[in-house]
Amino acid sequence: MVAISNRTKVKVKTAKYRSKSSTKWLQRQLNDPYVKKAHEMGYRSRATFKIIEIDEKFHLFKYGFKVADIGSAPGGWSEVAVKKVGKGNVASIDILDMKPIDGVHFKQVDFNLDEAKEFLFDALKGKADVVISDIAPNTTGNQVVDHLQIMALVEQAYYFAIDVLKTGGSFVAKVRQGGTEASLLSEMKKHFSSVKHFKPQSSRKESAETYVIAQGFKD
Ligand SMILES: C[S@@+](CC[C@H](N)C(=O)[O-])C[C@H]1O[C@@H](n2cnc3c(N)ncnc32)[C@H](O)[C@@H]1O
Structure with missing residues (x-):
């Protein structure tokens, strides 16, 4: 099993060009330990x-x-x-x-x-x-x-x-x-x-x- 640790939460500021749902998606991606681990391990x-x-x-x-x-x-x-x-x-x-x-x-x-x-x-x-x-x-x-x-x-x-x-x-x-x-x-x-x-x-x-x-x- 791959060990996944929690990190300090990243808060994404809203931006004029970005919709609310994109901001939410971005915040979720940045705070998702599996996204980070996948990146570190070179997974697609x-x-x-x-x-x-x-x-x-x-x-x-x-x-x-x-x-x-x-x-x-x-x-x-x-x-x-x-x-x-x-x-x-x-x-x-x-x-x-x-x-x-x-x-x-x-x-x-x-x-x-x-x-x-x-x-x-x-x-x-x-x-x-x-x-x-x-x-x-x-x-x-x-x-x-x-x-x-x-x-x-x-x-x-x-x-x-x-x-x-x-x-x-x-x-x-x-x-x-x-x-x-x-x-x-x-x-x-x-x-x-x-x-x-x-x-x-x-x-x-x-x-x-x-x-x-x-x-x-x-x-
Ligand atoms: C959640 S993704 C798969 C992720 C993949 N298991 C991985 O590990 O990278 C779902 C995929 O299903 C594909 N898909 C949806 N309908 C399809 C269809 N009728 N025929 C072939 N692929 C389809 C989408 O294009 C999308 O790439």
Whole structure:
């Protein structure tokens, strides 16, 4: 586990050119020990700590495993995965571009398009042992709309995962707190031998995000 210490709080002054929400965001970034630690450790994102914690608890990655990272940019999760499973064994997809990572195959594409799966099978030379999804839609600020959007994406990611996973494989996805929708959860329980929710310590307490970890894919 990465030790994160608290520091003296930085106060950001308001500025005419900066909106209230940007000031709040900046203040939160400057006071976030995980942002500082990610920077010190050369990680691409603070999200890196979340997959490290998830892997520590659920032992997702083994050397030689094939990993599909959907919603991968800027690449924090892919960097952790490739270190664990070895070069050439990670295929990452995002609608945004991502700076290359040694040993990681990348395609800029919406994961819902057929070409995303084609890319994946091609890059991994077959199905995946692990599908990780940290996908987040742009938030609107409207709680109901945001909740519906993320749940729709989780469902899409789930159907993507069951199409590309090997028997015995694992699926990790970001969901909203309160957990996965009941209907999706019971669907997942039919196809995986274990389905659990986990909120890493590095996930902001005030954030509604948590993760669903489904293991032992039954096909
Ligand atoms: C929170 S970020 C992922 C951070 C990443 N796990 C890391 O460690 O750097 C979520 C990503 O999901 C991507 N995304 C959202 N919708 C997508 C879609 N339909 N297809 C592919 N990527 C998508 C966004 O562009 C964004 O880069």
